[in-house]
Amino acid sequence: MIPLKVSIKDNRYLHITWEDNSESSISLAVLRKNCPCATCREEREHNPKGYIPLISEVQTTIKDIKTVGHYAIQLFWQDGHNTGIYTYEKLKKMI
Numbered sequence: 001m002i003p004l005k006v007s008i009k010d011n012r013y014l015h016i017t018w019e020d021n022s023e024s025s026i027s028l029a030v031l032r033k034n035c036p037c038a039t040c041r042e043e044r045e046h047n048p049k050g051y052i053p054l055i056s057e058v059q060t061t062i063k064d065i066k067t068v069g070h071y072a073i074q075l076f077w078q079d080g081h082n083t084g085i086y087t088y089e090k091l092k093k094m095i
Helices: 028-033 038-045 088-093
Strands: 003-009 013-018 023-027 062-068 072-077 085-087
Touching (some): 023 028, 023 088
Antiparallel strands (some): 003 013
16 A cells, blocks of 8 residues: 555544545554654663653654655654654554
């Protein structure tokens, strides 16, 4: 499934309109907490199950969004973090 449009809504949600005209809105905080990059995955794996990271506004503000091939997007966060590649499949499952 490929997005037709990806945008930021109310500075709090990633809004996606998919090719079947369905729509998804995913909290930016949820996206950041579930960043798929190796550094973030390792941090989540080395903390206890109940660990809740504190995330600031600058960490949940999107500066830019770029497509990666025909399968993913890369989010560029205001704090400089940008190594997470969010596949369309993962984004569709996050709703």
